Amino acid sequence: MLSGEGMDVSARCEQCGAQFDVGEDCQSLHEWLVGYDFDPDNAVPHAIHFLQVTCFMVQHDRYSDEALGWAQAMLRAHLEGGMDTRRLRKFVTSRLAGAAAETRAWRFQRASDARPLPRIAWQVTIADVARRMRQGDAYDEIVTLWARTMFNQMSALLVL
Ligand SMILES: [Zn+2]
Numbered sequence: 001m002l003s004g005e006g007m008d009v010s011a012r013c014e015q016c017g018a019q020f021d022v023g024e025d026c027q028s029l030h031e032w033l034v035g036y037d038f039d040p041d042n043a044v045p046h047a048i049h050f051l052q053v054t055c056f057m058v059q060h061d062r063y064s065d066e067a068l069g070w071a072q073a074m075l076r077a078h079l080e081g082g083m084d085t086r087r088l089r090k091f092v093t094s095r096l097a098g099a100a101a102e103t104r105a106w107r108f109q110r111a112s113d114a115r116p117l118p119r120i121a122w123q124v125t126i127a128d129v130a131r132r133m134r135q136g137d138a139y140d141e142i143v144t145l146w147a148r149t150m151f152n153q154m155s156a157l158l159v160l
Pocket residue numbers: 013014015016017018026059060
């Protein structure tokens with residue numbers, strides 16, 4: 001667009017496979033989305049913020065095996081149970097309390113020497129979320145679709 005050179009220059013995220021225009025990457029998009037979620041003007045429900053963060057963490061190998069199991073259970077509760085924001089927040093809080101840092105024997109964060117996770121050709125990535133937002137699609141619908149497709153694909157990541 002700016003010059004005739006490098007028309008096809010694009011970057012692909014090694015972890016989630018997202019395809020980007022020059023200058024974008026998953027981490028910076030994620031940070032932008034977190035800012036978007038907490039902007040009072042956007043009135044983003046807590047449940048949608050939770051789904052957004054969980055999708056990013058799962059698709060970028062940030063979760064330990066135990067946390068992946070936790071994430072799958074949380075996604076199932078939300079997507080199949082049709083939880084509203086208040087119930088989900090209560091559920092998240094109680095599950096987190098049950099897995100409090102002082103008592104639980106596992107970490108959320110994936111260790112650097114953990115088994116490598118299989119690559120999955122995700123149907124929806126954070127790049128798609130950004131693209132649809134620019135098109136003016138409803139944010140909660142985009143994020144819910146992201147979470148739903150990821151939930152359907154993520155079982156290959158789990159050991160049990
Ligand atoms: Zn990525």
